[in-house]
Amino acid sequence: MSHRxxxxxxxxxxxxxxRCGVSSTEQLYDDVPQELRxxxxxxxxxxxxxxxxxxxxxxxxxxxxxxxCFAGGxxxxxxxxxxxxxxxxxxxxxxxxxxxxxxxxQGTLQYIFEYQSMMxxxxxxxxSNASMYDGATATAEAMMMSIAATRKxxxxxxxxxxxxxxxxxxxxxxxxxxxNILAIExxxxxxxxxxxxxxxxxxxxxxxxxPQPNYLGIIEDFNGFSDAIHEAGALMIMNCVASDLAVLKxxxxxxxxxxxxxxxxxxxxxxxxxxxxxFLCCTKALIRKMPGRIVGATExxxxxxxxxxxxxxxxxxxxxxKATSNIxxxxxxxxxxxxxxxxxxxTGGLREVCEISANGAHYLAEKLEATGKMTLIYPxxxxxxxxxxxxxxxxxxxxRVCIENEILAGIKLSDNEILxxxxxxxxxxxxxxxxxxxxxxxxxxx
Amino acid sequence: MNKxxxxxxIFELSRPGRKGADIPSNGCGSSLSSIPASLLRxxxxxxxxxxxxxxxxxxxxxxxxxxxxxxxxxxxxxxxMKYNPKINEEMAAHSAMTALHPAAPASAVQGALEAYWNxxxxxxxxxGMAAFTLNPFAGAHGELTGLMVIRAxxxxxxxxxxxxxxxxxxAHGTNPASAAVAGLKxxxxxxxxxxxxxxxxxxxxxxxxxAAVMMTNPNTAGLFESNVAxxxxxxxxxxxxxxxxxxNLNPMLGIARPGDMGFDVMHINLxxxxxxxxxxxxxxxGPVGVRTGLEKFLPNPKVVKLADGTFDIITDPDALxxxxxxxxxxxxxxxxxxxxxxxxxxxxxxxxxxxxxNANYIKESLRDLYKLPIDRVCKHEFVFDGLADKSTxxxxxxxxxxxxxYGFHAPTIYFPxxxxxxxxxxxxxxxxxxxxxxxxDAMRKIAIxxxxxxxxxxxxxxxxxxxxxxxxxAALNPVxxxxxxxxxxx
Numbered sequence: 001m002s003h004r005x006x007x008x009x010x011x012x013x014x015x016x017x018x019r020c021g022v023s024s025t026e027q028l029y030d031d032v033p034q035e036l037r038x039x040x041x042x043x044x045x046x047x048x049x050x051x052x053x054x055x056x057x058x059x060x061x062x063x064x065x066x067x068x069c070f071a072g073g074x075x076x077x078x079x080x081x082x083x084x085x086x087x088x089x090x091x092x093x094x095x096x097x098x099x100x101x102x103x104x105x106q107g108t109l110q111y112i113f114e115y116q117s118m119m120x121x122x123x124x125x126x127x128s129n130a131s132m133y134d135g136a137t138a139t140a141e142a143m144m145m146s147i148a149a150t151r152k153x154x155x156x157x158x159x160x161x162x163x164x165x166x167x168x169x170x171x172x173x174x175x176x177x178x179x180n181i182l183a184i185e186x187x188x189x190x191x192x193x194x195x196x197x198x199x200x201x202x203x204x205x206x207x208x209x210x211p212q213p214n215y216l217g218i219i220e221d222f223n224g225f226s227d228a229i230h231e232a233g234a235l236m237i238m239n240c241v242a243s244d245l246a247v248l249k250x251x252x253x254x255x256x257x258x259x260x261x262x263x264x265x266x267x268x269x270x271x272x273x274x275x276x277x278x279f280l281c282c283t284k285a286l287i288r289k290m291p292g293r294i295v296g297a298t299e300x301x302x303x304x305x306x307x308x309x310x311x312x313x314x315x316x317x318x319x320x321x322k323a324t325s326n327i328x329x330x331x332x333x334x335x336x337x338x339x340x341x342x343x344x345x346x347t348g349g350l351r352e353v354c355e356i357s358a359n360g361a362h363y364l365a366e367k368l369e370a371t372g373k374m375t376l377i378y379p380x381x382x383x384x385x386x387x388x389x390x391x392x393x394x395x396x397x398x399x400r401v402c403i404e405n406e407i408l409a410g411i412k413l414s415d416n417e418i419l420x421x422x423x424x425x426x427x428x429x430x431x432x433x434x435x436x437x438x439x440x441x442x443x444x445x446x
Numbered sequence: 447m448n449k450x451x452x453x454x455x456i457f458e459l460s461r462p463g464r465k466g467a468d469i470p471s472n473g474c475g476s477s478l479s480s481i482p483a484s485l486l487r488x489x490x491x492x493x494x495x496x497x498x499x500x501x502x503x504x505x506x507x508x509x510x511x512x513x514x515x516x517x518x519x520x521x522x523x524x525x526x527m528k529y530n531p532k533i534n535e536e537m538a539a540h541s542a543m544t545a546l547h548p549a550a551p552a553s554a555v556q557g558a559l560e561a562y563w564n565x566x567x568x569x570x571x572x573x574g575m576a577a578f579t580l581n582p583f584a585g586a587h588g589e590l591t592g593l594m595v596i597r598a599x600x601x602x603x604x605x606x607x608x609x610x611x612x613x614x615x616x617a618h619g620t621n622p623a624s625a626a627v628a629g630l631k632x633x634x635x636x637x638x639x640x641x642x643x644x645x646x647x648x649x650x651x652x653x654x655x656x657a658a659v660m661m662t663n664p665n666t667a668g669l670f671e672s673n674v675a676x677x678x679x680x681x682x683x684x685x686x687x688x689x690x691x692x693x694n695l696n697p698m699l700g701i702a703r704p705g706d707m708g709f710d711v712m713h714i715n716l717x718x719x720x721x722x723x724x725x726x727x728x729x730x731x732g733p734v735g736v737r738t739g740l741e742k743f744l745p746n747p748k749v750v751k752l753a754d755g756t757f758d759i760i761t762d763p764d765a766l767x768x769x770x771x772x773x774x775x776x777x778x779x780x781x782x783x784x785x786x787x788x789x790x791x792x793x794x795x796x797x798x799x800x801x802x803x804n805a806n807y808i809k810e811s812l813r814d815l816y817k818l819p820i821d822r823v824c825k826h827e828f829v830f831d832g833l834a835d836k837s838t839x840x841x842x843x844x845x846x847x848x849x850x851x852y853g854f855h856a857p858t859i860y861f862p863x864x865x866x867x868x869x870x871x872x873x874x875x876x877x878x879x880x881x882x883x884x885x886x887d888a889m890r891k892i893a894i895x896x897x898x899x900x901x902x903x904x905x906x907x908x909x910x911x912x913x914x915x916x917x918x919x920a921a922l923n924p925v926x927x928x929x930x931x932x933x934x935x936x
Binding site: 001003005006007008012013015016017019020021022025026028029030031032033035036037038041042043044045046047048050052053054056057058059060061062063064065066067069071073074075077079081083085086087089090091092093094095096097098099100101102103104105106107108110111112113114116117118120121122124126127128130131133134135136137144163165166168169171172173175176177178219221223245246247248249250253262269270271272273274275287293294295296297298299300301302304305306307308310311312313315316317318319320321322323325326327328329330331332333334335336339340342343344345346347348349350351352353354355356358359360361362363364382384399403408411422424425426427428431 | 453455456457460464465466467468469470471472473474475476477478480481482484485486487488490491492493494495496498501502504505506508509510511512513514515516517520522525527529530531533535536537539540541542543544545546547548549550551553554555556557558560561568571572574583584585586587589590593594597618619620622623624625626627628629632669670672674675700701702703706707717723724725726727728729730745746766767768769770771772773774775776777778780784786787788789790791792793794795796797799800802803804806807810811822823825846847850855856858861875876877878879881907910911912913914915916917919920921924925926927928929930931
């Protein structure tokens with residue numbers, strides 16, 4: 001059959017078969033036993049024309065409802081400057097693979113180097129790798145790093161204020177990697193220092209995972225945490241929302257050894273869950289325990305600054321079952337997304353994004369409290385752009401009424417608790433509309 | 447590209463006060479002051495400050511220093527660098543898909559869930575499996591997920607002593623690494639001289655501690671493992687499961703399905719067989735399929751189709767757990783779905799054969815000048831063990847670098863580990879005979895150059911933006927960020 005993706009004419013095929021000394025392509029499969037052969041055509045639709053493919057996706061798209069998004073939970077509706085898709089669609093970037101041949105991959109290698117530089121600026125740590133899949137798997141890899149970097153320790157403590165979706169992935173990796181996970185209790189919406197100290201005893205703890213901001217949007221005060229963790233011989237791992245690092249005290253300033261998290265908040269389209277990017281940074285001391293690719297600068301024979309994949313002896317293609325991780329392909333193109341985003345926004349722009357988002361969130365929280373129907377669960381705790389509220393009605397009722405008004409009001413935490421996020425993307429009118437709905441709707445009492 | 451003017455890092459183009467983006471405002475006053483200073487960073491991060499045109503020119507010039515499938519022939523073995531159709535990009539960027547929050551209620555994302563479901567069903571048909579999860583983010587992530595499925599299965603039967611995974615010595619490095627991450631012990635089984643698994647050696651390793659045997663078929667030497675059904679019977683008789691590494695699935699399209707070969711669990715690299723762009727090393731996607739009986743172990747969250755034809759997202763208590771916070775790299779899944787729709791049943795049935803024809807054509811055209819360690823019909827790829835004439839001292843690395851001068855990406859080199867001078871060529875079905883002929887010409891020229899002017903090759907590449915970087919210096923003194931570079935100078 002002819003198809004626009006296949007260049008072969010019948011004359012080409014005939015000439016090639018002749019060179020191969022066979023009379024049909026079938027003959028190239030003589031070593032596949034008949035009993036294993038597929039004896040039918042795939043039960044799949046006939047080829048669609050390009051227009052039909054477009055129609056198909058338009059139809060699928062029409063089955064989705066576009067909502068004004070006040071949902072966060074680690075993923076935020078952020079503005080993506082037009083420059084980013086334009087650069088990402090440069091097919092020299094898009095259609096290349098892992099930069100195994102540095103001489104013809106300097107574009108990829110350089111943007112990874114720039115990405116690494118930017119992530120170390122945000123986290124304050126010494127080293128960043130070239131990216132992980134997402135924030136949850138990056139945090140799970142950080143957990144495994146702490147096991148590999150410490151001796152005879154099989155336990156990792158995780159604050160129960162961590163995003164439950166991240167917690168679930170960390171627990172899954174831990175279960176199969178034979179790591180014992182212990183949750184640190186929360187008190188007043190934040191990680192309990194006392195409970196952590198108790199659980200650090202016994203010399204079995206390799207690492208402690210602490211979120212910033214935590215799942216409820218609260219900025220936690222980790223004063224005293226790193227001393228306690230390090231005295232116990234464990235590593236401090238922080239799970240962070242990348243964008244918030246523009247303003248919040250850095251993992252390095254808190255004394256963390258490893259920072260991991262999702263970089264979706266740096267302008268990546270929500271795209272129903274991916275592709276995003278997991279970032280992973282660590283101190284210099286841990287560089288040889290770092291999973292994944294790392295790009296380093298060096299010189300070529302002519303003395304030109306050149307970028308290469310470095311410290312590859314850590315990786316699966318060299319170390320096989322002794323590797324620090326099994327990761328191979330990561331989120332390369334999303335590292336370019338991050339680098340371009342941070343270049344365009346710069347220090348001031350990213351701070352502005354955090355400020356505008358926080359301003360909207362505080363305004364919304366205040367007005368929702370003023371309706372008398374909702375209250376902040378932890379009113380004394382500082383937050384940036386996300387906060388948890390208790391309602392005197394069912395969250396399901398609010399979510400339903402809001403969906404009818406094309407608004408995603410937030411993420412349900414319990415029957416009467418909701419997590420709400422604001423970013424630079426919701427206009428004042430949209431924020432006021434949500435307030436109006438809460439204010440004007442007569443919800444059945446709990 | 448003009449290196450003189452455009453060879454800088456974005457940080458080196460920064461000037462205080464420049465900005466490259468407009469940030470939408472909501473006019474909601476100021477609130478950062480309500481956060482205690484002790485929780486805020488002391489010093490702002492040093493991010494670049496550049497205007498929009500500077501940023502665009504910077505990254506555009508960087509792209510000129512890169513080689514992709516759209517630039518030229520990219521015969522990187524085991525990576526299936528086929529053409530990435532443009533319609534797929536357009537569909538993945540569809541605004542009705544990109545704006546969806548992963549926490550949106552199922553009722554608001556029916557189109558997205560239908561796309562996920564339809565791709566899952568199509569992959570099940572192509573893999574000969576009962577069900578797929580699309581959640582894993584890449585091939586290695588799929589392997590890890592698949593091995594977790596296998597452990598969850600054995601654990602569910604209380605058979606917890608199965609901690610061993612048997613992997614051929616020709617396997618991709620991710621296979622043993624994934625097994626180790628999944629808490630399993632790796633045992634290697636040797637290959638025979640013909641590059642296939644030594645069935646007798648394998649038989650000797652099978653016992654009641656074997657959780658699984660991981661295979662890729664065709665294997666990394668591009669050879670079909672004709673004994674696969676027998677191997678599957680042996681492994682099943684010993685109580686183990688068969689895992690299929692889908693990295694080399696492309697040539698089997700339309701020919702044979704892993705499920706029919708006796709595999710119980712498999713992954714597919716959507717960025718290989720299903721044409722999604724490799725993106726300089728991701729984002730990929732590594733869906734995992736299972737045979738009937740293992741569906742419940744697939745990871746959460748899961749997409750289900752309800753009796754009324756609508757879709758829902760569920761958490762299954764029997765699942766192995768979660769390997770991702772969301773339903774995976776959704777944008778990559780959309781591209782693969784667009785590809786399957788564009789090729790249709792007939793096109794997919796054809797792609798594998800053309801890939802195999804292209805590989806055999808190159809192999810047959812070069813066998814007089816390059817050492818063919820295993821003389822068999824190959825599938826989508828084949829391996830040379832360097833030049834036939836070893837007296838010149840020209841290595842596989844030299845050949846790879848010289849190919850860059852001729853405008854081609856190099857094949858995979860020094861893998862598989864079966865041969866000293868492995869040069870692994872995978873052309874894919876989207877390359878024309880003319881392109882293959884040009885590549886063959888270049889390879890023949892290189893063989894002649896190796897005999898006549900070996901130093902020319904040993905010094906290659908000559909025509910690339912940079913030449914022969916010093917890897918040793920990079921590893922000895924890692925300079926991994928812009929600030930390290932400055933420290934180094936000072």
